[in-house]
Amino acid sequence: MATMEMRKDLFADERDDNLNVIGKGVQRQDMPGHVTARTRFFDDHAFDGMLHLKVVRSPHHHARIRAIDTSAAERAPGVKRVLRGADVPVNKNTLLSLINFGKDDEPSLAVSKVSYKGEPVVAILADSEAQALAACKLVRIDYDPLPAVFDVEETLKPGAPVVNETYPGNYFEYHERFDHQKLRFGDVERGFAGADIVMEHRYQMSPIEHAPTETNGSIAAPEQNGRYLVHSCAQGLFFALGTTAKIVDVESNQLHFIGGTVGGGFGGKVDSLTEPLAVLGAMLTGRPVRFVLDREEEMLYGSPRGAERIYIKDGLMRDGRIVARHIRSYFDAGAYTRLSSYAAIKCTAHVPGPYWIPNVASDIYVSYTNRCPSTAMRGFGVTAVDFALEVQMDRLAEAANMDPMELRILNAYRDGDMKPHRRAAKNTALVECVQVAAEKANWPLSEQAKRASSLIGGGAGERSQIPATQLDARGQIGRPDSRNGPVTQVLPAGTSRIAPSKQPVMEGARDGRATPTQVPRYEPQRPAAPPPPPAYQPAPPPYQPASSYSPPPAPPAPPPPVAPAQPQHGAVRFSSVFGTRRR
Amino acid sequence: MARHEGRGMASVNYPIGMNLGGDPSQALIHSNPDGKFTVALSAIDLGQGMKQVSRQIAAETLGVPIEDVYVDTADSDTGPHDMGSFASRGTHRMGNAIIVAAREARGVLLEAAAEELEVNAADLVTDGRGNIHVRGAPSRSITVKATAQAAQFKQGKTIAGRGIFLIPLSAVDAETGEMNPNTAFAHACLVADVCVDDETGEVEVLRMTSAYELGRVINPRMVEQQLVGGAWMGISHALYETPEPYYPNPEHGPRDFNEYLMPGPGDIAPYHVTVLERPAPDGPFGGKGPGEMCANPVLPAIANAVYNAVGVRVDELPITPEKILRGLKANGGVKPGPRRGGPVNWR
Numbered sequence: 057m058a059t060m061e062m063r064k065d066l067f068a069d070e071r072d073d074n075l076n077v078i079g080k081g082v083q084r085q086d087m088p089g090h091v092t093a094r095t096r097f098f099d100d101h102a103f104d105g106m107l108h109l110k111v112v113r114s115p116h117h118h119a120r121i122r123a124i125d126t127s128a129a130e131r132a133p134g135v136k137r138v139l140r141g142a143d144v145p146v147n148k149n150t151l152l153s154l155i156n157f158g159k160d161d162e163p164s165l166a167v168s169k170v171s172y173k174g175e176p177v178v179a180i181l182a183d184s185e186a187q188a189l190a191a192c193k194l195v196r197i198d199y200d201p202l203p204a205v206f207d208v209e210e211t212l213k214p215g216a217p218v219v220n221e222t223y224p225g226n227y228f229e230y231h232e233r234f235d236h237q238k239l240r241f242g243d244v245e246r247g248f249a250g251a252d253i254v255m256e257h258r259y260q261m262s263p264i265e266h267a268p269t270e271t272n273g274s275i276a277a278p279e280q281n282g283r284y285l286v287h288s289c290a291q292g293l294f295f296a297l298g299t300t301a302k303i304v305d306v307e308s309n310q311l312h313f314i315g316g317t318v319g320g321g322f323g324g325k326v327d328s329l330t331e332p333l334a335v336l337g338a339m340l341t342g343r344p345v346r347f348v349l350d351r352e353e354e355m356l357y358g359s360p361r362g363a364e365r366i367y368i369k370d371g372l373m374r375d376g377r378i379v380a381r382h383i384r385s386y387f388d389a390g391a392y393t394r395l396s397s398y399a400a401i402k403c404t405a406h407v408p409g410p411y412w413i414p415n416v417a418s419d420i421y422v423s424y425t426n427r428c429p430s431t432a433m434r435g436f437g438v439t440a441v442d443f444a445l446e447v448q449m450d451r452l453a454e455a456a457n458m459d460p461m462e463l464r465i466l467n468a469y470r471d472g473d474m475k476p477h478r479r480a481a482k483n484t485a486l487v488e489c490v491q492v493a494a495e496k497a498n499w500p501l502s503e504q505a506k507r508a509s510s511l512i513g514g515g516a517g518e519r520s521q522i523p524a525t526q527l528d529a530r531g532q533i534g535r536p537d538s539r540n541g542p543v544t545q546v547l548p549a550g551t552s553r554i555a556p557s558k559q560p561v562m563e564g565a566r567d568g569r570a571t572p573t574q575v576p577r578y579e580p581q582r583p584a585a586p587p588p589p590p591a592y593q594p595a596p597p598p599y600q601p602a603s604s605y606s607p608p609p610a611p612p613a614p615p616p617p618v619a620p621a622q623p624q625h626g627a628v629r630f631s632s633v634f635g636t637r638r639r
Numbered sequence: 640m641a642r643h644e645g646r647g648m649a650s651v652n653y654p655i656g657m658n659l660g661g662d663p664s665q666a667l668i669h670s671n672p673d674g675k676f677t678v679a680l681s682a683i684d685l686g687q688g689m690k691q692v693s694r695q696i697a698a699e700t701l702g703v704p705i706e707d708v709y710v711d712t713a714d715s716d717t718g719p720h721d722m723g724s725f726a727s728r729g730t731h732r733m734g735n736a737i738i739v740a741a742r743e744a745r746g747v748l749l750e751a752a753a754e755e756l757e758v759n760a761a762d763l764v765t766d767g768r769g770n771i772h773v774r775g776a777p778s779r780s781i782t783v784k785a786t787a788q789a790a791q792f793k794q795g796k797t798i799a800g801r802g803i804f805l806i807p808l809s810a811v812d813a814e815t816g817e818m819n820p821n822t823a824f825a826h827a828c829l830v831a832d833v834c835v836d837d838e839t840g841e842v843e844v845l846r847m848t849s850a851y852e853l854g855r856v857i858n859p860r861m862v863e864q865q866l867v868g869g870a871w872m873g874i875s876h877a878l879y880e881t882p883e884p885y886y887p888n889p890e891h892g893p894r895d896f897n898e899y900l901m902p903g904p905g906d907i908a909p910y911h912v913t914v915l916e917r918p919a920p921d922g923p924f925g926g927k928g929p930g931e932m933c934a935n936p937v938l939p940a941i942a943n944a945v946y947n948a949v950g951v952r953v954d955e956l957p958i959t960p961e962k963i964l965r966g967l968k969a970n971g972g973v974k975p976g977p978r979r980g981g982p983v984n985w986r
Contacts, residue, residue: 058870058910059985060863062856067917071855071925076767078699078924081860084691085710086684117889155661155808173889206887231813239816260955262881265899292723293681293713316713318724321685326725352894355882363886388887401811402658405820410652418816427889432725434872435931438653439938446649446939447954450946459979460943464650464828478817485826485852485917490650492850492913493828499648499980510917527814553812557660557819560921561805562739 066488086317097270097319098287103277103344107136109330109337110188110347112178112195113357114170117204117426118217121168121177125196129180132194134187137341139179141167144336145305150393151327154298161222162392162429164303164332169202171219171391172428174357181337181345204426208365208386211423214536219391219424225534228389228397228422235421235531235539237400239407240547241476242415242523244371247380251371253455257448259368261440263388264361265354266433270319272327272358273348276334279312284335288315291325303332304339311335323432327359327394362396362430363388364440368448371415376456376466381408383418385441390429395436396422402437405477409445410486411467412519416476419531464490465505472515478522478552484510524549640838644845645948646979649939650828653932654821655919656728661808664732665719666740668697669799674769674787676701676744678710681718682733687930688861689729695857696734696923700741701748702765703783719801727928730857731823732804734923739802747798751790752781823919825927826852829870829936832983833944837973840960842945844874844908848983849936852915854927859914865929866912873937874908875901878958911985950974 064073073079089095126138141147141163148160166177178195182188205211205219211226212235218224227235248254275287284306290296290313297313318325330347337345349358364387371380385403389396400420407418435442453460468486475481487510494501513519525547532538656662667679678697684690690710698705712718721733746760752771753760756779764774765783772780790796809819829849835842847870856862879900882892893899918925938956946952950973951966967973 057907058863058867058912060859060866060912060914062859062914062916063850064916066915071916071918075924076699076702077695077705078855078857079859080695081858082691082695082705084688084861085694086690090686206889208887231811233813237811237816238814240814241816257954260886262876262886262956263883264876264880265882265893267896267899267901290723291683291685291725292721293683293715293718294720295723297715311715313715314713316681316683316690316718318683318685321683321724323725325685326723351896355894355899356892360882363883398658401818402654402820404811404816405654405658405818410650410824410826425887427883434869435653435935436726437658438651438931439876439935442649442651442935443938443942443956444954446651446936447942447952449649450647450939450943451952454976460648464648468650469652476816477820478815479819481824483824483917483919484652485915486650486652486828488915488917489826489828489850489852492915493648493650493830493848494980496850496911496913496984497646497648497830497848497980498982498984499646499830525815547815551815552817553815554810554817554819557809557822558807560735560822561663561803561807562735 063492095317097317098274098289098315099348101275101287103275106344106346107181107183107337107341108185108188109179109181109333109345110185110192111176112192114166114173114175114177116170116199116201117173118202119170119199120202121166121170121197122200123198124178126178128194129191132187132191134183135180135191136183137181137337139165139333139336141165143340144303146303149299149303151299151395152398154295158228158393158397159222161220172426174428175391179333179337181341206425206427208388208423208425211425212421219426223424226424228393229533233533235533237404237420239404239416239418239476240525240527241417243526244380244382244415244417247415248371251379252374253372254369255451255455256367256369257451259366259444259447261364261443263363263430264433266322266324266358266360268320268324271349271351271354272325272329274330274334275344275346276338277344278338278342283310283312284338285312285314286331286335288313288331289318289325290315290328290331291318291321295326296328296331299328300331300335304336322434323436324359327431329358357428359394359429359431361433362390366441366444368444370448370452372452372456374456376458376463378411378413378452378467380415381413383407385420387422388430389422389424390427391424392429394429394431396430399432399437403441406438406441407476409442410469412469412473414518414523461490461494461499461501462505465508470510470512470514473519474522480515480520486510522550522552642834642836643948643973643975644832644834645944645976646830646832647940647943647947648828648830649936649943651932651936652824652826653727653935655731655823655825655928656806656821657722657726658820659809659811659818660806662722662728662732663803663805664721664736665803666733666736667719667801668740668744669797670744670787672788672791674707674783676703676708678708678737679718680710680712680733681715681721682712682729683724684712685724687865688858689724691861692730692857693733693737696737697741699924700738701745702767704767704769707769727930729930730926730928731922734926735804736802738923739804740800743800743802744798747796748783748786751794751796751798752786754794755781755786755789822921823854823927825854825929825932827932827936829940831937831940831944833941833948835945835948835963837949837967840963842878842958842963844941846909846983847937848911848985850913850915851929852917853929854919854922855916855925856914857924857926862914862929863912866933867910869933870910870937871902871907873934874906874941876934876956877938877941881957947976947979950976
């Protein structure tokens with residue numbers, strides 16, 4: 057049904073194809089285990105005396121919690137412990153606090169109110185899953201329902217119910233200044249004014265389940281010396297470890313996470329949905345604890361891909377050139393931030409799609425609504441806007457009476473073109489992809505389109521320039537009235553305020569350093585008067601591993617390291633793992 | 640009442656790795672006394688093949704047979720820090736960390752061999768089959784195994800390496816959105832052929848034809864697996880899936896796979912992928928990452944093909960029969976677009 061072919065002729069001069077095993081379809085080391093059911097996933101680990109954790113979830117979209125009565129549940133058969141919000145050492149977290157992005161806004165167990173249907177309020181630990189589920193039904197929670205809001209634009213209006221007290225305007229706050237993330241490049245209003253055709257359309261991406269074969273879950277067990285072993289399906293092992301350490305308030309080396317073999321994950325296993333409560337349960341009971349979402353919980357309360365509403369306004373010339381594009385988009389974060397705040401940044405960098413357009417602006421909002429928090433999912437920040445952009449491109453082609461492929465090639469970004477986030481494009485290949493797809497699909501292209509190239513025409517004239525740019529102070533935090541404010545400033549052409557990226561750091565590569573690292577010798581083990589150690593000269597490897605493609609031009613030679621070499625955390629930190637390190 | 644064929648396309652690019660950087664990956668590599676290497680990571684294999692990509696990159700850089708490399712991931716006691724498997728970052732970030740670690744281990748390996756052969760390490764090359772020999776003089780050789788044994792028991796050397804790859808974190812300007820985002824981008828164009836039933840509103844995807852530019856392909860079979868699986872997810876997003884069918888109304892959520900609609904085996908379309916390789920300047924051997932983008936062009940290509948077939952624009956996903964029938968009614972019937980090209984050039 058599916059076939060794949062390689063076009064080795066394209067960009068051949070940029071590659072060395074004389075490699076040993078790179079580029080070969082060799083069988084995966086884990087495949088025999090997968091197909092013979094020998095692979096062990098997190099839930100394939102059994103422990104004596106293991107408890108099962110189940111949570112009591114809110115039946116309301118939005119409600120105050122007036123009282124919680126767990127007395128009947130505590131007396132139920134098999135129940136060993138009941139957890140409430142007060143038992144969680146740090147009962148407020150946001151995932152990206154690990155990289156200092158955003159404010160803690162989500163409790164592990166709700167305390168005074170619930171903000172979405174399915175929000176965990178009480179956790180039950182019992183000898184069996186059935187006993188835990190039965191005890192969940194005995195928990196009495198007295199709710200006072202509150203008005204709820206579900207629409208990403210309604211929630212931003214003054215007077216909408218406050219979903220998330222940490223962000224009282226129902227939007228994520230960017231740069232402690234704005235209710236959205238801005239992108240400004242050139243003057244879109246002037247672009248629209250000069251365009252032959254202006255069109256604006258609204259697009260709506262649906263939420264999507266991750267629906268992994270293996271549902272979210274983990275098993276935590278007391279190890280020894282106050283450590284806890286955690287079998288996890290996390291997509292980021294140290295992300296889950298760090299999140300758990302913060303919530304249960306232990307040092308990171310008290311946690312021993314084992315994972316790495318996961319039964320499907322498209323972003324939903326970045327959230328650490330189960331690890332913190334499983335570890336907390338193991339700490340408080342001294343017993344192994346298994347916390348696994350069943351399929352219904354995964355479907356209803358495992359974080360989905362958030363819905364996005366996207367408005368695109370384009371200015372088009374009759375010859376097919378797009379001269380201005382404005383995008384306004386609303387991410388539906390659900391009740392808490394999780395990772396949505398980051399998607400808006402990623403989306404901003406992606407605007408306006410793989411095209412060069414002289415005037416571009418976008419306003420990306422992250423809205424809180426009373427639904428299950430959404431999170432990262434495959435194509436995070438990009439998939440939905442690509443749907444909107446490419447349907448819009450189809451409309452533009454029709455409006456310009458042009459073939460859709462020709463319109464893409466005409467507007468495609470090429471090497472050297474300035475992107476709206478003020479960095480030049482490089483290593484582009486959109487034109488070639490369109491040409492090859494057209495050829496295979498037998499979709500005729502003009503001779504001009506066939507001759508186009510990502511290497512030609514980019515960065516010419518204004519295409520390489522940062523234009524004079526209109527700035528505004530619209531959408532200030534707590535001031536919805538400022539959303540229609542005027543232009544406040546015109547930033548001169550060529551302005552850049554963010555320092556260019558430093559070269560990637562590849563510490564450890566001896567041939568990436570200014571001088572070769574000396575290898576200390578263990579004199580006692582050596583024969584008398586050993587010859588001086590041969591200074592290591594990186595030999596040109598026979599298959600040129602990455603030599604042409606690793607961090608490109610060698611960074612400007614740093615000053616030669618003074619002996620002893622500066623401590624480098626990689627070596628120091630892990631020196632105990634493999635015994636003797638050369639330092 | 641009839642079935643109408645239509646054709647649509649979309650082209651996209653995709654950023655590789657966490658958008659703003661600041662997402663390090665580390666790798667540790669060491670040899671046992673027989674010259675068999677273990678790569679210790681904390682990367683996650685979700686089924687996408689992270690272990691195998693790591694293994695091939697390590698074997699290539701070390702210059703040893705792939706059978707002699709085993710990837711051990713992810714145990715927080717032994718595997719060094721890695722941000723995680725998301726954002727299409729695994730191959731690019733971890734691959735680079737592995738190259739760094741493998742180069743260091745290779746350096747020690749060649750030094751140990753040089754000591755045994757009494758030559759300069761700079762004159763040695765590996766043949767990728769388990770031997771190290773003097774460049775231009777294959778007879779002056781030593782096996783990797785013998786070298787490792789000498790290093791361990793005679794010379795007292797650890798054949799090991801450590802590596803980290805980090806793109807430094809970028810700030811974002813509040814007013815202009817200026818930033819230093821991803822350093823590598825992959826590209827794609829996809830053509831979808833669909834058939835729309837104007838009586839039932841059903842859409843059948845007849846076939847898809849795509850071209851993907853992914854930088855260096857590390858393992859073509861795994862690229863194929865990603866692209867084909869992702870295209871299935873794209874069909875599913877475009878035509879079937881949603882937990883909230885009347886979004887933003889939150890009701891009618893599915894509880895299991897009976898209620899959550901996805902395409903079945905009979906709904907999978909024949910698919911042809913052509914892969915282009917423009918190496919990323921900072922990718923491992925020029926590799927990028929096909930993980931996330933492979934569903935993206937499918938959604939708009941199908942939406943555009945539906946429009947081409949019957950003249951109905953569905954701007955709210957998924958494209959359900961209900962939306963198509965309502966669109967046909969609003970339009971006063973089928974309004975097919977222009978024919979685009981002939982039969983595909985593949986089978």
